[in-house]
Amino acid sequence: MKRGQYAVIGLGRFGSSLAKELVDLGYEVLGIDRDEEAVDEMSDQLTHAVVADATDEEVIRSLGIRNFDCAVVAIGDDMQASILTAILLKDIGVKTVVAKALSELHGKVLTKVGVDRVIYPERDMGIRVAHQLVSPNLLDIIELSSEYSIAEIAVPKRMSGRTLEDLNPRARYGCSVVAINKKTGIVIAPTAHDVVEEKDVMVIIGTNEQIESFEHEVNRR
Incomplete structure (x- = not known):
């Protein structure tokens, strides 16, 4: 049986913890972050880890994320990047998009753009x-x-x-x-x-x- 495939975008504390747990549960995980250091730290622990700008449509398409079972937008403090990434993922046809919200307002916007599930880790x-x-x-x-x-x-x-x-x-x-x-x-x-x-x-x-x-x-x- 094919293992489920997850993409985790944003490898901060929440994203990296989530990605590692998914790997421990037996799933294939692609980790994405603009920060090379964050990617280096996770490269040995995930199935794949790449340095990339998730708001760039060409980059996202080239990574084949459209074929993944789920993409998680775990971007830290950049609300604009979080929303743009979520829109892009929905636009290219990712089956399920889950996104971390920094505030209730952020969560409402993510819901409006079609995110399947909004999570509030801190709250x-x-x-x-x-x-x-x-x-x-x-x-x-x-x-x-x-x-x-x-x-x-x-x-x-x-x-x-x-x-x-x-x-x-x-x-x-x-x-x-x-x-x-x-x-x-x-x-x-x-x-x-x-x-x-x-x-x-x-x-x-x-x-x-x-x-x-x-x-x-x-x-x-």
Whole structure:
């Protein structure tokens, strides 16, 4: 089976971290940056890495990015270059274009020019850290949309030994436990009779309000 191909444009902290993780996951990655030093640092870690101006249509076409499964615009502080690159990628027919936004306004512009998915690394990380600071049992939270999220919540001592039927998060809060990560392994699609123990990790899906309500219950003394 052919491995998926990704192009990551902009090899700063975010772009290089993303590119390396994609390689570790088994995908082919082309890294592009105007900075020769940044490209040199990544050349041994990616499938290919080239010094190029991603706002130059001839250059982009010559690299064959149109045939890639996805192109990620991870350009740092140059908003104009980010937008121009996104427009160019959509124009030449890249299947999926994902772009990093520096601000809400930047994100709106990227959406207007047809980017398939806009991501806000700094904002999203800030949200996740804030939740973790105020909710010690919340291990991670990932926004699925503006309304829905998926969260990992550690089982506190006072809930240990109870079944999901006892906790009944779906009826009481509207959110669902889709998995339980135990020391012995992961229970996918647990039943009402599954028992949670202290330090098990419940994977919860629901609206942001539903998850927040369940968080409060978990953190209650």
